[in-house]
Amino acid sequence: MSQENKGKTSSGPGSRQPGIIGKPKDFMGSISRIAKEIFSHKWKMLxxxxxxILSVIFSILGPKALxxxxxxxFNGIIRQTQGTGSIDFTAIGRILMYVILLYVVSTVFGAVQGYIMATVSETVTYDLRKRMIAKINRMPMSYFESRPYGEILSRINNDIDTLGQTLSQGVTQLLTSVLTMIGIAGIMLTMNWVLAIVVMLTVPISIAVIRFIMNRSQKYFRSQQKSVGIxxxxxxxxxxxxxxxxxxNQEAQTAKKFMVENEKLRESAWKSQFFSGILxxxxxxxxxxxxxxxVLVGAYMVMIGAMNVGxxxxxxxxxxRFTQPISQLAQIVSxxxxxxxxxxxxFEFLDETEESQTDGEILNIADIEGAIEFENVAFGYNPDQRIINDFSAKVQPGQKVALVGPTGAGxxxxxxxxxxxxxxxxGSIRIDQQPTxxxxxxxxxxxxxMVLQDTWLFKxxxxxxxxxxxLDATDEEVIEAAKAARVHHFIKQLPGAYKFEINEEASNxxxxxxxxxxxxxxxxxDRPILILDEATSSVDTRTEILIQExxxxxxxxxxxxxxxHRLSTIKDADLILYMEQGDIVEQGNHETLIAKNGRYANLYNSQFATT
Structure with missing residues (x-):
């Protein structure tokens, strides 16, 4: 399609870069919706x-058993020293076997947890990606023409992948870390409340250190992400x-511009990595x-007989194991x-306003005659900025209608x-006297x-x-269509003919x-209404003749x-509509408009002035 009225399709340094994820606007709202998605698989999540819980319980029982x-x-060595007995290796062996069993069972439950959580996270991301692809088909064209394509692709690819990876890792780590801290705190209190309090005094200090480091490093991480995007x-x-x-000859200027941003990235990257590394x-x-x-407090309590050396x-x-989850929680928060x-x-994409594709009566293609009527049509992509002012035209079935005029005419x-x-x-547009x-x-x-100026072929x-x-056409019907399009001869010369593979860029x-x-x-x-938008604008004269045929x-x-824009290609049109600034200025066939010696005639003559 021509560039007229096209939305922006590329992002520059000033726009939000695909793949760069900032802070959420509504953290709790987003987390609650993600939780809803996860707990739709409630039995698996249970x-x-x-x-x-079982993996953590069996894991934290191990140190106590050891x-x-x-x-x-220790008691056996004391008995042996005092001559009152010896070391009971059988009892120690039983304890060690019990410890091994605890860790094996903990590992098994951990593996089951990891497998099921990976299944849930991948199922959630699969469902979200499927819903997003289905959503695309229900979105209005205005959505895609007002946003960079990379931004939309980033939501479907990068954001979904980020969501899936964090779900599979972050949720289980969060559960494990919280339960481990609670479980260890509980078991330490039952063993010796004095030592438990000594250990837990490190918690507020740890939290303070983590907050200090994260607050200092966060701005550098944001700067790093911004520089990476640019x-x-x-x-x-x-x-x-x-x-x-x-x-x-802009190589030096381009390299200089790159080096400025590269230096910013280096500066923010080493600072963010430094603060992250010292945690x-x-x-x-x-x-x-x-x-x-x-050790100090415990040794004293062993000496006074208040606790065992083990x-x-x-x-x-x-x-x-108590301080480790605290640092893990800092990472998990990030x-x-x-x-x-x-x-x-x-979710922002999934919540976008949809455009129904199926509401209304079914138009039977076999019954279409092809009469089209535009009646006082007015339109603007923005309500306060009209592009089409008062467009009216009647087209009879089977007619060839040409739209000509300067760029931006509508x-x-x-x-x-x-x-x-x-x-x-x-206003309204009618097909066979029925509103579209x-x-x-x-x-x-x-x-x-439709046949557009920007051709689209897929790999x-x-x-x-x-x-x-x-899609239900036979091979013979495809070949007949190629012959009618004057492309069969070219296809037969290719390696593999109709099996020739077009690459991703269609550059071959x-x-x-x-x-x-x-x-x-x-x-x-084989559809009754055809739209051709600048189909010959980017080819040579010889190919243009083939395309015209x-x-x-x-x-x-x-x-x-x-x-x-090449008026020679539409001289035989039944109706020519010459447009300027959203209005039809002149209409008629080629001979009528040339005889009128108006704007169409001036445009036509200017194209053939040299001749």
Whole structure:
């Protein structure tokens, strides 16, 4: 489609970069919706919670049992020294076997928890991605024309992936960390409340340190993300427009601009990594302080007979396992923020206003004669800025109608209104004397075929690309359509002929050949109304003749609307509508308008002035 009235389709450094996820606007709202998605699998989540609890319980019982083994060994050495007995290796062996059993059972429950949580998270992301793809088909065209394509793709790909990864890791870590802290605090209190309080005194200190470091590092992380986004945008722009950069000798300027942002990224990156890196040394330092406190206080209590020596060993293990979840929780909070921001963008997309594709009567294509009437049509993409002012025209079945005029006259907008990509603000469009709004968009748009200036072919065989016009077409029907489009001879010369694979960029066929393939697709679709938008604007004269022949074949017996700047291609049109600033200024056939010697005649003569 021509560039007229097109929405922005590329993001620059000033726009939000795809893949860069900021802070959520409504953290709790987003988290609650994610939780709702997760707990729609309530039985699986109940198993996850239950297995997490059991895994944590069996895991935290291990150090206490090991402490009993240490106490038994210590008492045995005392008995042996005093000559009153010996070390009971059988009892110690039983305790060690019990410890091994505890850790094996804990590991099994942990594995079950991880497997089920991974299943839930992948199912949730699968469902969300499926809903987003289905949502695309129900979204109004205005949504896609007002946003960069990369932004929409980022929501479907990057945000969903971020959500899935954080769900599978963050939720289980959060459950495990919280339950471990609660469980260890409980078991320490039952063993010795004095030592338990000594250990738990490190908690507020740890939280204070974590908050201090996170507050200092957060601005550097934000700056790093922003710089990464800007650099990505610069690289994408320079790479896609490398020929222009070379042609205008802007390599040095481009490199200088890149280095400025690269230096900003380096500065913010090392600071953010530094603050992030010192978190764990601080936590290890606090853990070591806990060890020292436990050993000193514990040794004194053993000396006065208030506790067993094995309990000191258990407490030293619990100190490490108690402080570790605190630092994990700091990471999890960061992960949850990222997840909430990603989820917010996903739900924001899913909450967008939809456009019903099926409401209305079914338009039977076989009954369409092809009469089109525009009656006092007015339209603007923004309500306060009209592009079409008062457009009225009657088109008889089978007529070829040409829309001509300067860029920005509203030609492409008229076609979008005809296709019902947008509904008119005022007036009406009728097909066979029936308002187009009477019919469902889906059935109405199935009555039309389009051939655009910007050809679209997908990765696949030529046969598959042509068959896209009508998926139930036979191979013979595809070949007949290719012959009618004057492209059969070219296809037969390719390796594999109709099985020839078009690559992702469709760069292994020429622009003219791509155009002929899209015309073959439209011929195969065999729809009563045809729209051609600048279909020959980017090809050479010889290819233009071939395309013109193919289009003449395509337009036979169909009501056709042609947008063209090369007026030589529409001289045979039944009706020519010359537009300026959203209005029809002149209308008639070629001979009538030339005889009138008005604006159409001036435009036509200017194109052939040299001749």
């Amino acid at each position: 198993i996850v919670i239950l297995t997490t 402490g009993s083994a240490t106490t038994e060994l 650099i990505n945008g610069q690289v994408e722009e320079v790479y896609s427009g490398h020929q222009i950069v070379k042609a205008y 764990f040394p601080f936590m290890r330092f606090l853990g070591s302080l806990g060890y020292v406190a436990v 309990d000191i060993q258990a407490f030293t293990q619990y100190v490490n 992960m949850m923020q990222t997840m909430a921001a990603a989820g917010e963008r996903v 030609k492409t907008t008229v076609v979008k209104l005809l296709m019902r990509f947008y509904d008119v603000n005022h 709004t009477k019919f469902s968009r889906q059935s109405y748009q199935q009555a039309m075929a 696949g065989s030529i046969m598959e690309n042509i068959r896209y016009g009508r 066929v020429s622009q003219g050949q791509k155009q002929l393939l899209t015309i073959a697709r439209a011929i195969l679709a 193919a289009m003449d074949e395509l337009m036979k017996g169909r009501t056709s609307f042609v947008i063209a």
